[in-house]
Amino acid sequence: MKRTVCYLLMGIFLLCAATAQGQIFNTKKNKDADELYNEAVQATRAGQYQKAITLSQQALKVRPDFVDQELLLGRLYMLTGNYPAARQFVHKVIQKSPNYRDAYLYAINIEMLTRNYIEAEKQANAALAQFKDDKEFMLRKMSILDATQRFQGGNVYAEELLEKFPGDTSMHKAYIGHYLTAGNFYRQRGITALAEQHYARALAMQPGNTEANSAITNMYLRSGNYQRAMEQLNAELANNPNSYDLLMRKLGLYQDMHDYPEALNLLQQILKLHPGDAKARSLDLSLRMEAAAWYANTDPYMLYSGILEKNPGNREALDKVIGMSFSRGAYREALAWINSGLKSSPNDQRLLGLKLDVLESDRKFGEAALLAERLLRAAPTAEKRQRYIGLRVAxxxxxxxxxxxxxxxxxxxxxxxxxxxxxxxxxxxxxxYITQKDYTRALDVLNNALSAHPGNPRFMMKKSSVLAETGRYDEAAAVAKELQARFPNNQRYSTFVSDMHLTAGRLFMQAEEFTLAKGQLVLVLENDPGNLEALNYLVNLESARKQYDSAVYYADIALQAHPDNKEMLLKKASVYTDSQQYAAANAINRQLMERYPYTTKYRTAYVDGLVAEGLAKWRNNRPDSAYPIFQEALAIDRKDSLALLNSMNILYARQSYDSALYFANEALRYYPDSENFLQRRALNLEGMKDYAGAARAADSLARRYPTADNKDYADLMASKGLRNQFGLYYLNSNYDYASTNYNIATVEYRRFFKKGSWAVRANYAGREQGTGLMGEAELYYTHNKSLYSYALASYGNEIVFPQLRLGYSIFKTFGKEIEGELGARYLKTDSANAITGVLSVAKPFGDFWVNLRGYFISDDGDFNTSFNLTTRYYMNRRQDYLSVIAGLGTSPDDRSRLIQFPQLSGLLTRSIAAGYQKTIKYRTTLGLFGTWINQKIEDNRYQNQYDIYITVQRKF
Structure with missing residues (x-):
């Protein structure tokens, strides 16, 4: 007997090992087309084009009609310079999917790269026929016209584009670029009039365009028209007066015109603006030498300075050279001549006055102030005092x-x-003091100023600003309102009052003192009822406080004053959205989108509003109302992830798995790496009972995102596609009233089909009196969602096992997940024919499941009953469970006691059992159960039975 058990356990071990080995060697699966495509995309991004081409070709072998893959392969051939192959694949995509926008872009690019401009224009026209008024295709057509030097046609097309997209920045750039290209073309061919005309159009769009201005100036210089060149430079300097490059170009033009006085004046200006510039400093000497050479015999300054060299005391010559130096901005030279004169006449008032003028003009205010004080003290006058004070202030x-x-x-x-x-x-x-933020001293100075100059508007405004900076808003507003009252027609003061309250309101909002902030902002409206900034703050403030009606009220006030204000309309829609009035919000967003169809912000706001409205209806259990809203959102933005997700969720809940799968695939086209959408694709394939496809999708998901949940789901989907199961069962019974063991070994094969499963079993038991054999057939059949049947037929050789065993039960699921059973059993042995009625009721309670079953047994006129109470506690997503069973009486379903059933059916029997079943990756199920049975055979005599039951099941 022990040898038999050993052989049986060894067979179980070998079978499990073989199964595990098969699992190991079958883990590697062929990649599907989506995986290959995603790998090709990653290789393309990494610049591994040959690898990406190989992966793409493999994907097309798996799925020849994979349009996205064909387009990617066309792009790869374009990137590697294989333009004929690229053209073939891109044109194939256009034929299959005329609405595939990217394909047209690639088609145009291929022809532009190969300089096949006629075909490029043909593709651009085809794209515009399919996507009317598409900005990108229109820009491509413009570039084709420029590349083929059809500038007159390009001019007409550029004006059309500008009229169609007046506020579009990219269109402005294209417009400017076209006219610059045309201008350069005509300039290089010497057609000056047309070149200037086209540069002028570029400058009309962008007045400060450096390229156009430089080109026009160079044309004037080449033609010798210095006056026009100077006018052009002055026009540029009007927009950018301190530009180093423009000033240096103007200096060079003065040199070309030999206008050295202007050149020297301009050089001094450059040196003041850029004192550290080495080039400008070097020009100071070289330019003077050039001017000296030009004016060698005609410059009055040179003549007078020559006189002074011969006669240093000549006052007329001294006055002339000082005046000329001063007028030319050569303050150092003028000061040197003045100091030279003061050496001989140190108290000369005229020379001292000139020195003061030179020092002031040269911005040496400190030295000038000291000299002015000397002159004041020598002969005080009001004029000298005021000049001395002015120089100290300067x-x-x-x-x-x-x-x-x-x-x-x-x-x-x-x-x-x-x-x-x-x-x-x-x-x-x-x-x-204000710059140093020393507001206390600043207020002291301002109060002194107002004491000396009461009501001075400048000091009052400054005092109001300082008071506001110190947080004394009421005092600041009082000062500002005094100014407003004194000058009611001066908009500046009215604006200043509003700014005071606005500043206070803004600071209170930052400190989250919303009530105080609202008070300040309301004061702004009292002063300026249509103040858009205050209304904007009030809308934000009331919305933040969830006072949505008040927020809408202020938004309406703003829109009465500014009815076409886009930002306020958008803000009002946002308030409606926050207050869950989605229909009202979307009405505004739709209006904005229709008014400004090419502004992404408004289109996005409308789509977001539609999605929010759809989600609200979806949360309120109104999926039929939510679904069309999500579809409307997708009609505007087919890539919106929330609209795609919720559309497929609604369809999944309706069990419209094929439609939901369409949205999942569409979403993955735009978001190929999204874990959420990858999960949805697998779930919908599961819902369609395409377990093979679901298993592939779940496996791809688990490989890309190897979380525990994703791996578990991949295992579940892989198991759902399995239709076969092999099982081994071993039952060992020991008795305290007998020396032998009662052992049964069972081999089972089970086949799963759409409505349930069927199984066949062979039971084996060795005994001294012979070998017991029994064959069994079992069926589970699902009639509908709430009704299924169980049937059993067994036939044995009457050694150990009964001769015949039959059973049937029908199960019905009622409300609250209550399940009822009604069935019958028949058992035939060499000494008994037992017929049994079966009733049971079962119900889950969270992770617990409870079943009470009663057997009503009739055995050749004897009537007995048996009851079983089974409880299970499920774990690990209901894959595993712990079980406890209590029994009273002997039931015809008790495998360990079937052969003894006629002898035991009338005895008082109690039993208790416990067990644990573990499922590994939804394929392998292991179970271990133990039972203690106590039987009362006489008034004071009992006997015990101990069962150990081991199960191993494997799906394949």
């Missing part, structure tokens, strides 16, 4: 510009000691 302003605040304040305070009420000194002192 010196302080220079220090302030250099952020030398202490030196600046020292100069302003010196000026105020001379005149405490000087407005410029007070103003600049206040500015210095």
């Amino acid at each position: 010196s302080g302003r220079e220090y302030l510009a250099q952020q030398q605040y202490d030196l600046a304040l020292a100069e302003f305070e010196t000026a105020l000691r001379e005149n405490p009420s000087d407005t410029a000194a007070l103003d600049m002192a206040a500015n210095t």
Whole structure:
């Protein structure tokens, strides 16, 4: 007997090993076309074009009608310079899918790269016939016209594009580029009039265009028309007066015209703007030498300076060279001549006055102030005092510009000691403190200024601003309103009052003091009812506080004053969206989209609003209303991920799996790496019961995103496609009233089909009196969603096993997942014929499942009952469970006691069983169960039975 058990266990081990080996060697699967395509895309992005071509060819062998793959292969051939092959695949895609936009782009690019412009234009026209008014295709056609030098036709087309897309930046660039290309073409061929005409059109669109301006200027220079060239440069400098390049070009033009005085003046200007420029510094000497050579015999300055060399005391010559140096901006030379004169006449008032003028003109305000103070102290006058104060203020302003605040304040305070009420000194002192954010001292200065100059608007405005900066908004507004009351017709002061309240409101909003912020913003509206900025803040504020009706109220006020304000319309729609009034929001968004069809922002807002409305209806269990809304969103933006996702979710819930699969595939076309859409494709294939396709999709998902859930789902889908199962069962029974064991080994084959499964089993049991054999056939059949049947037929050789065993039950699922059973059993042995009625009821409670079954047994006139209470606790997504079974009586379904059934049916029997079943990757199921049975055979006599039951099942 022990040898038999050993052989049986060894066979189980070998069978499991063989199955595992088969699993190992069958893990590698052929890749599907989608996987190959995705790998080809990744290789293309990495620049591995030959690898991508190989992968693409493999994908087309798997799926010859894979349009996306054909287009990718065409692109790869284009990237590798194989234009005939690229052209073949791209044209094939256009024939199959005339609406495939990217295919036309590739077709045009291929012909442009091969300079086949006639075919390129043909493809562009075909694309525009398919996608009317498509901006990108229209730009491609424009580039074809430029490439073929059909500039007159290009002019007409450029004007049409500009009229059709007046606010489009890319269209503006294309328009400018066309006219520059045409201008360059005509300029290179010497057709000056046409070149200038085309450059002028480019400048009309972009007045500061460097290329056009430079080209026009160069044409004037080549033709010797210096005056027109100077006019062109001056026009450019009007837009950019400090441009180093333009100033240097103007300097060169003055040199060409031999206008050296203007050239030297301009050079001084360049040196002030760019004091560190080496080129400009080097020109200072070379330009003067060039001018000296030009004016060698005619320059008055040279003549007078020559006189002074011979007669240093000649006052007329000295006055002339000082005046000429001063007029030319040569302040150093003028100062040198003045100092030369002061050596002989140190108190000459005229020379001192000229020196003061030169120092001031050369912006040496500190030195000038010291000289002005000397002159003031020598002969005080009001005019000298005011000039001295002005120079101190100018010196302080220079220090302030250099952020030398202490030196600046020292100069302003010196000026105020001379005149405490000087407005410029007070103003600049206040500015210095404000720049340093020393608002307390700034207010002191401003209060002093207002004491000296009561009601001065400048000081009052500045004081109001400083008060606002310190958070004293009410005082700031009071000062501002005083100005407004005094000057009711001055819009500047009214605007200033509004700005004060706006600033306060903005700061309160940043501090999340919404009530205080609203108070300030309402004051803005009292002063300026249509103030768009205040209304905008109020809409934001009320929306943030979820006071949506109030937010809409302020939005309506804004729209009454500014009825076509796009941003306010969009904001009002956003408020409606936040308050879940999606239909109202979408009405506004649709209006904006129709009014501005080429503005992405409004189209996106409308699509987002439609999706939000659809989601709301979907959440409120109104999928039939939600689905058309999602479709409308997709009609506008076919790539919207939320609309795609929820469309397929609704269809999945309706069990319209084929339609849902269409959306899943469409989504993956735009988002090939999306885990969510990959999951949806697998789920819909599962819903269609295409388990082979679902298994491939789930396997691709698990490979790309190897999470535990994805791997588990891939295992589940792989198992659902399996139709066969092999099982081994071993039952061992021990008794405390007998020395022998009761063992049964069972081999089973099960076949799954659409409506259920059938199985055949062979049972074997060795005994001293012979070998027991019994064959069994079993059927589970699903009639509909709530009804299924179970049937069993067994036949044995009456050694150990009964001769005949039959069974049938029908199961019905009622509300709240309650399942009822009604059935019958028949058992025939050499000494009994038992007929049994079966009733049971079962119900799940979360992860628990409970079943109570009763058997009503009639055995040749004897009537007995038996009851079983089974509980299971499911784990690991209901793959595994722990089971506890309590029994009373002997039932005809108890395999370990069938042969003894006639002897045991009348005994008082109690049993308790426990077990655990584990499923591995939905394929292999292992079970271990133990049972203790206690039988009362006499009043004070009991006997016990112990069962161990082992199961192994494997799907394949």
